[in-house]
Amino acid sequence: HAEATTIASLRRQAERCERCDLYKDATQLVFGEGPVDARVVLVGEQPGDREDLAGRPFVGPAGRILDECLHEAGIDRSECYLT
Numbered sequence: 001h002a003e004a005t006t007i008a009s010l011r012r013q014a015e016r017c018e019r020c021d022l023y024k025d026a027t028q029l030v031f032g033e034g035p036v037d038a039r040v041v042l043v044g045e046q047p048g049d050r051e052d053l054a055g056r057p058f059v060g061p062a063g064r065i066l067d068e069c070l071h072e073a074g075i076d077r078s079e080c081y082l083t
Helices: 002-015 049-054 061-073
Strands: 040-042 080-082
Touching (some): 049 061
Parallel strands (some): 040 080
């Protein structure tokens, strides 16, 4: 997929990004995850401490709320792109 190449390229760029000060306090990059052709894309404000430690989006308290909301809406989280 051309999209996958684009996403992979963006991830590589983000891994070494120092354009703002956010990288200074982070332990690692928290990049988006999910299908690149997802019909639902959810964008969070910034990773929390749990996301920073796990290196994955929406795994902390906000992720639990998100999971509940997705369940109530009948949306499978694995079909969403989260970032």
